[in-house]
Amino acid sequence: MLTLDNNCIVIFGASGDLTQRMLIPALFKLYMLKELPTSFAIIGVSRSDYSDQSFRDKLIKHIESDPDVDQAALDKFSKHLFYQAIDPAKVDQYAVLKERIESLETQLEIPSNTLFYLATPPSLYSVIPKNLAAHGMNKEDNGWKRLVIEKPFGYDLESAIELDKSLYKDFTEKQIYRIDHYLGKETVQNMLVLRFANSIFEPLWNAKYIDYIEVTGAEDLGIGTRGGYYDNSGAMRDMIQNHLLQVIAMVAMEPPAVINADSMRDEVVKVLQCLKPLTDHDLKHNLVLGQYTKSHVRGKCLSSYREEEGVPNDSRTETYVALKMFIKNWRWDGVPFYVRTAKRMPTRVTEVVIHFKKTPHPVFSANPPDNKLIIRIQPDEGTLLTFGLKKPGSGFNTEEVSMDFHYKNLKNTQLLTAYERLLLDVVKGDATLFSRSDAVHACWQFVQPILDYKKQSFDLYGYAAGTWGPIEAEALFEKDQTWRSPCKNLTDTDYCEL
Ligand code: BG6
Numbered sequence: 276m277l278t279l280d281n282n283c284i285v286i287f288g289a290s291g292d293l294t295q296r297m298l299i300p301a302l303f304k305l306y307m308l309k310e311l312p313t314s315f316a317i318i319g320v321s322r323s324d325y326s327d328q329s330f331r332d333k334l335i336k337h338i339e340s341d342p343d344v345d346q347a348a349l350d351k352f353s354k355h356l357f358y359q360a361i362d363p364a365k366v367d368q369y370a371v372l373k374e375r376i377e378s379l380e381t382q383l384e385i386p387s388n389t390l391f392y393l394a395t396p397p398s399l400y401s402v403i404p405k406n407l408a409a410h411g412m413n414k415e416d417n418g419w420k421r422l423v424i425e426k427p428f429g430y431d432l433e434s435a436i437e438l439d440k441s442l443y444k445d446f447t448e449k450q451i452y453r454i455d456h457y458l459g460k461e462t463v464q465n466m467l468v469l470r471f472a473n474s475i476f477e478p479l480w481n482a483k484y485i486d487y488i489e490v491t492g493a494e495d496l497g498i499g500t501r502g503g504y505y506d507n508s509g510a511m512r513d514m515i516q517n518h519l520l521q522v523i524a525m526v527a528m529e530p531p532a533v534i535n536a537d538s539m540r541d542e543v544v545k546v547l548q549c550l551k552p553l554t555d556h557d558l559k560h561n562l563v564l565g566q567y568t569k570s571h572v573r574g575k576c577l578s579s580y581r582e583e584e585g586v587p588n589d590s591r592t593e594t595y596v597a598l599k600m601f602i603k604n605w606r607w608d609g610v611p612f613y614v615r616t617a618k619r620m621p622t623r624v625t626e627v628v629i630h631f632k633k634t635p636h637p638v639f640s641a642n643p644p645d646n647k648l649i650i651r652i653q654p655d656e657g658t659l660l661t662f663g664l665k666k667p668g669s670g671f672n673t674e675e676v677s678m679d680f681h682y683k684n685l686k687n688t689q690l691l692t693a694y695e696r697l698l699l700d701v702v703k704g705d706a707t708l709f710s711r712s713d714a715v716h717a718c719w720q721f722v723q724p725i726l727d728y729k730k731q732s733f734d735l736y737g738y739a740a741g742t743w744g745p746i747e748a749e750a751l752f753e754k755d756q757t758w759r760s761p762c763k764n765l766t767d768t769d770y771c772e773l
Contacts, residue, residue, distance in 0.1 A: 280418070281388065282419075284317045286319050288393065289330070289358065294319065299338070319356065322362050366409050373412060390423065397425075401441040407420075426453075426517050428710070435719050466525040489614075491628075493622065493743075494617065495623045502584050510617060511729075523614070527607060546602065550602060557600075560751075564733065566736075577619060577741055596616055597614070613751060624654070644664075656773075658680050
């Protein structure tokens, strides 16, 4: 039984962007929805010098910029925010932190339940848990202790295994919550309900009826000020190894026996372990890597990746990946999955497109209509099914029409953002939507050949910033297959309707 216990949330990396932009607003929203326990403290930790009050002022300024904010509620919420300066790399300084947590627990009558959120650079992911343990702050004698770790979990397969080894010295798997915010998205979770709560889709959800599947994770923005991080990461590590492979797992997994953390994650790992290993042939013919170049698109002048802040001017880091991959099991034998992601595409859109096979015998026209199921993860979240209609009038000509559902049409429903949902789950102790170590390893195992391949000389194709990527990616497709064009009429606001 999951309960909402009173607790302390300790955020390492409290002066950083993630804390300000995502974590604190998400916690405030949960507070507004009365989803946080009656007594709680949020303690920001970093090296910077803040008082409780100056920390509150800094974080609240961000939320206050929302004109609809409930100021009285925000003032009350801010009283739950505290700050403790320590250098997280220095083990002796944890004594001060421990004392601060204990004193707040006594003052606010909070039992010793603590959630440690690591919103820090990855280099601290093994250091902080070790230092916490040195002061006994991992011990669950009087209450639970949970560790939330942001992505990237490791830099490659070997470092992910090493990181786990280091964490397991002081924490158990049950205490570790590896966050992949894509699993917190309502539309990603809905894939399971769409598939397993409706009897009409699942019988067709296999190689017999599905021709191919596309997964697109397109972003219109460039890398902004994150050049230093991104140039060491690239789209492969930044988006495919985690977010998009998790999406594929949701599309391809078998139904879990029940919805709980073990059962769900058992099925996720099973399908990830069936990803067909990439061969040398795949690396040459089923993978396209690209990097955006300077352009003028729709009245905007966009700089090239190499001109971005923090990026070397001879960088060979990929900002575009297109990959054709397969899942080696009974359900998916021979069905290609085409995955693409990039920065500086024409718009922001994440979607999965299931292309069903054509009818075996085209009675009505030489070119039967497409049956596609489009699962729009963002924006304009929803689901759209295309099918053929008899063109009104004489004869039996067909045309493609659709049935569509948009979340925005749901009455009185507000979608929780990914961080709101995941923070709520971790406070409740529900690990269902967090990645287990075997799944993270399976993802690294799959992408490792690409990381190795990038160490040699490889083709990196340029694409003009603001376009759909290198033309070479078209060559990945088999006959009659191609990317769906997600935006027919891209407007000036770059909004892409389902
Ligand atoms: C992050 C990546 O994990 O996900 C970013 O580091 C990327 O580079 C972001 O922009 C995408 O998330 P979303 O929710 O905006 O699709």
